[in-house]
Amino acid sequence: MAAPEYLVCINCESPCYVFEWKDDAPTEVLCEVCGNEDIEEFLTPEDFDTLIGS
């Protein structure tokens, strides 16, 4: 999977454009809104839509 345009911070639901992507997953990410940098707490826009759409 190619890198998405942004990742969604599930802590504050903001799009985050500051991240490193390798292969098919983020390796580093920083939410500039709430300071979250736990990779486990970010989703791709696609995954986020699936989550909130269900």
Ligand SMILES: [Zn+2]
């Ligand atoms: Zn955040």
